[in-house]
Amino acid sequence: MNLALTTGAVPLAAFALGVLGLCWLCAGPPRYVTRVVPLALMGALAGTVGLFVAAELLLSWWNASFPRYLYLYSAAGILAVLLVVPRWRLSRGVTARILTVLSTAAVLLGSASAANVAYGQYPTIQSLVERPGESSGEVPLRKAVPGQDTTPSTEANWTPPSDMPSEGGVYKVPIPESGSGYAAGPSLVYLPPAYLGTPHAQNLPVLLALHGQPGGPADWFAGGQLQQVMDDFAAQHHGLAPVVVIPDLSGGSNSNWSLCLDSKQGRGATYLAEDVPRWIQENLSAGLSGPRQWAAAGYSYGGTCALQLAVNFPETFPTFIDIAGENEPTIPGGMQSLLNTYFGGDAGAFAAQNALDVLKQQSFPDTAGIVVIGKDDGVYKGEGRQVYDAAQAAGMDIQLQELPGGHSWQVWKEGLAGNLDWLGHRLGILGP
Template identity: 60%
Template sequence: MNIPLTAGAVPVVLLCLGVLSVAWLCWGRGRNLSRAIPLAAVSAAAFTLLLFVLAELVFHWWDASLPRHLYVYTFLAIFAEFLAVRRFLTARGPVGRTLPVLAAFLVLLALFAGVNVAYGQYPTIASLFERPGTSGALPTRAPSSPVPPPAAEAAWQPPPDMPQTGSVFSATIPESGSGYPSNPALIYLPPAYLASPPAENLPVLVLLHGQPGSPSDWFTAGQLAQVMDGFAAAHSGLAPVVVVPDLSAAGAANWPLCLDSNAGRSATYLAVDLPAWVKANLASGLTDARQWAVAGYSYGGTCSLQLAVNFPEVYPTFLDIAGESEPTIPGGRSALVDTYFGGDAAAFTAQNALDKLPTRSFPDSAGIVVVGRDDSVYAPQGQQVYDAARAAGMDVQFQQLDGGHSWTVWKAGLANNLDWLAGRLGILGQ
C-alpha cells in the first residue's frame, strides 16, 4: 500500500482526529472536570519537562536537531491520556468505557503522524511492514581473470530476459584483520548484476546509516531499492552495487564512530575488510578506487567524510548528507578522547577529518556536502566541512535542500546525486 504517510490526506486526517479527541476529552461540565483539566495539564507539563531533561540533558537520546514543536505534541498527548484515564474510570457501560480508550488511541496515532511527518521515517503505509533482505541467498560471484573492464553504459547491452528490478540480500561481511564484530549487512544488486549474462565489474557504493539506526533504515525510510531501481531503469539496468554495513559493532554500547580506537577498528573494517570481501564475493569494484564511493546521512554522513579523508586511496568519492563536522558523543571532545582513545588527544586528531584536511592535499577526491535549510544544528557544520574540503583541494559541492534533519533531506540527498555518483564511478563516463 503506497499510500503516503508524510504528505497528503492521511497525516492531515490523523492530526484532525487527534485534535477532536483532545477536545472531546476536555468537553463537559462539573467540578470534577474543572479540577481534572488543570491537574492533567500540570501533570503533562511535568512529564514533558522530565522527558526533555532525560532525553537531551542526561541520556542524550536525541540531539538539538529535534523539532521543538514535537514537545508540544508530546504535551498534548500526555494531557489527553490523563483525561482519558479519568473518563474511563468514571464511565458507565461498555460504550462509555470504549470511547475514552478510542480517543486515547487516536491522540497517540496523531502524535505518531506528527513525528513521522517531521522525520519521514515511514513514507508510506507499506513501509510500516517492509522487511528488506528477504530475497534468498546472496548470488556470489568470484572475480574472473583477466579482470574485465569497468561496467559502463556505453559498452553494455542488456540481455532480453534481464530482471526489471534489482534485489536486496542480507549477508554477514566478516572481518579479515580488523577484529570488528558486525551484524549482517544489506546489499542491493542491480538488474544488470542479476542478468544472464551479467554486467561484470560494477562499481560499488558503500552506504552508511545513522545513529540510532541500522542498515534497514535506508530501505524503509530511504526507499533505497526503489531509488536504485529507478536509476537502473534509466540506464539499461546498470547501477552500483550498494553495500549497507552495520556501523554499531553488533550493537555495542559505544558505537566505534568509523574510527580505529579502543572501541574497535571500524575504520579498518570499512576501508580494508569490506572492500576485500566485496571484490572476492561480488566481483565488483575490481579495477581501482575510481569505482568506489562512500555516502551516508547524519552519523553515517560524518563517517563518510572520515573515510574519504583517512582513506582517499579507497574512497576518493563521497557524499556527506547532514553529517557533523567531527564525530561527537555527549560530553564533547574531551569525553570522546577519554572514552575512545584513553585520553590521547593526538590519537583522535590523527584521524579526525577536519584536523587532517589542512595537513595535505586531496586533488583526486571529490564530494558533495548536503544539508537541510531548516537544520540549524547540522547545516552550519556542513558549511564548515565544505570550506575545509575545498581548501584541501577536493572537488566539492555544497547543496541545500528544503527540510530539516530528516529523511526529506537524506533520501533526496542521495537520489538527486546519483547521476553525479555514476559519472564519478564510470557508469555514465566522465
C-alpha cells in the same frame, strides 16, 4: 501499500482523530473539567519539561535540529495517558469506555504521525511493514577468479539481456571481519537489474551507504526508499547502477558505536575500509578496477562516517557524499567523554583520525565530494559549511548543496537521489 504517510489524507486524518480524541478525554461534568483536567495538564507540562531536560540538557538524545513543535505533540500524548484512567472511571457503559481507549490511542497515533511527518522515516505503508532483504532469497554471489575479465560494464559497452529483471534485489548478508576484529551485524546489499540478468554485467562500481544513529541499514530502504531510487536510476541506464552495500555501523553488541574510527571501542574504520571492500570484491566481483569504482555516502552519523572514510582512506574512497553530517564525531557526553572512552584521554590520537584535523595537514587533489545541508537544519547546516570550507582548502573537488528541509529524510533521500548522475559519471557507469 504505497499509501502516503507523510503527505495527503493520512497525516491530516491522524491529526483530526487526535484532536477529537483529546476532546473526548477532556470532556465531562464540571468537577472533572475544572479539577481533573487541569491537574492532568500540569502533569503533562511537567512531563514535557522533564523530557526536554533529560533529552537535551542531561543525556543529549538529540540536538537543536529536533523540531521544537514536536514537544507539543509529546505533551498531548502525556496528557492522554494521564486522563485515560479518570475518564474511564467517569464513563458509564461499554461504549463510552471503548471510546476512551480509542481516543487515547488516537492521540498517541496523532503524535507519532506528527513525528513521522517531521522526519519522513516511513513515507508509505509499505515502508512501515516491509523488511528489506528478507524476501529476495540468497544473495547471488559472483566469486572473483584469477584471470577473469574485469572490464567494467558501462553504458557504452553494455547490452541488456532479454531476461534482465526490471527491478534490482535486496539481500541480507553477514560481512565478517577479515583482519579488523570488528563485530558487526548483518549488512544489506542492493544488486541492480544488470547484475541479476544472464549474462550479467561485470565489475560494477560500489557505493557504501552509511546509516544514521540511532538506526540501521534498513532505514535507507524505509525513509530513503533506496531500492526505488536505485531502480529508477537503473531504468534510465539499461539496468546499470552501482552495487550498494549498507553495512551495520552499530558495532554488534557494543553499546559504544565505533564512530567510524579505530579506537578502544573497535576498529570500525578498518572494517569499513578494508574488510567490507575485500568481501565485496571476492564475493560480488565488483569494484575490481581500483579506487575510481568506489564511493561512500551517508546521512547524519553516516555522513560524518563518509567524510571520515574519504579523508582517512582516500586510496579506497576518493568519492564521497556527506549528507547532513557533523563537523567531527561526537557522543552525548561531550568531547572529553569521547576522548576518555575511545582514546584513553589522548587528544592527539583522536586528531590523527578526525577529518577536519587531517584536512589541515594533507591535500586531497584526487578526491571529489558533495556536502549536502538542509536549509532548515539548525545544527548540521553550519557544520556542513565548515566541512566544505576545510575540504576546499585541502584541494578537494568539492561541492556544497543546500536543499529544502531540516534534519530529515526530505534532505537525506534527495541528497543521494539527486546526485546519482554525478556519481554515475564519477564511478564510470555513465562515462567520464
